[in-house]
Amino acid sequence: xxxxxxxxxxxxxxxxxxxxxxxxxxxxxxxxxxxxxxxxxxxxxxxxxxxxxxxxxxxxxxxxxxxxxxxxxxxxxxxxxxxxxxxxxxxxxxxxxxxxxxxxxxxxxxxxxxxxxxxxxxxxxxxxxxxxxxxxxxxxxxxxxxxxxxxxxxxxxxxxxxxxxxxxxxxxxxxxxxxxxxxxxxxxxxxxxxxxxxxxxxxxxxxxxxxxxxxxxxxxxxxxxxxxxxxxxxxxxxxxxxxxxxxxxxxxxxxxxxxxxxxxxxxxxxxxxxxxxxxxxxxxxxxxxxxxxxxxxxxxxxxxxxxxxxxxxxxxxxxxxxxxxxxxxxxxxxxxxxxxxxxxxxxxxxxx
Ligand SMILES: [Fe+2]
Ligand SMILES: [Fe+2]
Numbered sequence: 001x002x003x004x005x006x007x008x009x010x011x012x013x014x015x016x017x018x019x020x021x022x023x024x025x026x027x028x029x030x031x032x033x034x035x036x037x038x039x040x041x042x043x044x045x046x047x048x049x050x051x052x053x054x055x056x057x058x059x060x061x062x063x064x065x066x067x068x069x070x071x072x073x074x075x076x077x078x079x080x081x082x083x084x085x086x087x088x089x090x091x092x093x094x095x096x097x098x099x100x101x102x103x104x105x106x107x108x109x110x111x112x113x114x115x116x117x118x119x120x121x122x123x124x125x126x127x128x129x130x131x132x133x134x135x136x137x138x139x140x141x142x143x144x145x146x147x148x149x150x151x152x153x154x155x156x157x158x159x160x161x162x163x164x165x166x167x168x169x170x171x172x173x174x175x176x177x178x179x180x181x182x183x184x185x186x187x188x189x190x191x192x193x194x195x196x197x198x199x200x201x202x203x204x205x206x207x208x209x210x211x212x213x214x215x216x217x218x219x220x221x222x223x224x225x226x227x228x229x230x231x232x233x234x235x236x237x238x239x240x241x242x243x244x245x246x247x248x249x250x251x252x253x254x255x256x257x258x259x260x261x262x263x264x265x266x267x268x269x270x271x272x273x274x275x276x277x278x279x280x281x282x283x284x285x286x287x288x289x290x291x292x293x294x295x296x297x298x299x300x301x302x303x304x305x306x307x308x309x310x311x312x313x314x315x316x317x318x319x320x321x322x323x324x325x326x327x328x329x330x331x332x333x334x335x336x337x338x339x340x341x342x343x344x345x346x347x348x349x350x351x352x
Contacts, residue, residue, distance in 0.1 A: 033057025144331025189219025
């Protein structure tokens with residue numbers, strides 16, 4: 001990893017650079033913020049360690065300038081300060097990720113760098129997961145911003161339930177984040193569905209629908225294999241559960257397992273409502289785009305049969321947020337039958 005060290009003090013810049021080289025990093029030194037900003041534009045640096053006080057452009061200003069722009073990847077920014085806690089707030093406002101206080105111990109520096117590396121690798125993981133979901137979805141002609149919306153709905157609904165006493169032990173901030181991250185993978189198994197079924201411009205026959213239904217086991221089994229290889233990766237086990245169970249129904253008449261009620265993992269129950277609501281609010285070749293009111297009524301008709309009553313209650317309590325997402329992320333591309341299988345589980349016959 002290439003680290004950019006920014007310090008006008010030649011002695012401390014050299015000490016820092018040598019320590020970093022000793023840790024195995026590649027290092028470039030800049031003597032002020034302006035020079036550093038110019039170097040950052042090369043795209044070579046994902047980590048910047050900058051002194052606070054410098055001529056021309058100081059550390060916080062450099063950080064602000066970096067945060068103002070879009071880069072190809074995240075840039076982890078560590079500010080060096082000798083001013084103590086008062087400056088931390090100013091540094092955070094400028095967008096710094098971490099701080100080092102002068103004089104620092106090499107071991108402390110090492111720990112901070114590890115934190116930075118971890119955050120950078122998590123970011124690439126998140127981007128790759130979404131890219132993978134988008135890639136799988138791209139076979140379904142144009143489904144617009146379905147994945148972008150579904151992860152927002154899942155975030156809103158899980159966030160709402162996390163405030164309820166009975167869900168407090170089950171849902172924390174990490175769970176909400178994982179829902180956001182993994183719900184776009186719900187239909188990843190569609191990569192295994194033949195074009196003749198996936199791209200059919202109209203309702204599916206009974207046999208074709210059976211083929212379409214296989215996407216849940218294809219996706220679930222693929223993610224189960226990945227979970228086996230990486231049992232500690234929570235995001236993989238949640239993605240597996242979502243892929244397997246987002247077409248289960250609360251009354252046990254869904255597929256593939258016919259699970260009932262709380263047997264269906266919560267993440268699957270949350271994704272089921274989000275997915276159907278989005279299908280209802282989107283235009284399909286076989287149905288127009290429904291208004292929120294109509295979609296809401298269809299969901300209410302499915303309380304306790306198709307949907308978990310708690311998830312529906314969360315949906316009603318956060319209705320305004322849901323509508324705001326539907327409107328702000330309205331891809332409004334005319335979709336194909338990509339969501340036919342999702343809509344097919346809806347109680348309304350017009351959907352198929
Ligand atoms: Fe699906
Ligand atoms: Fe979907």
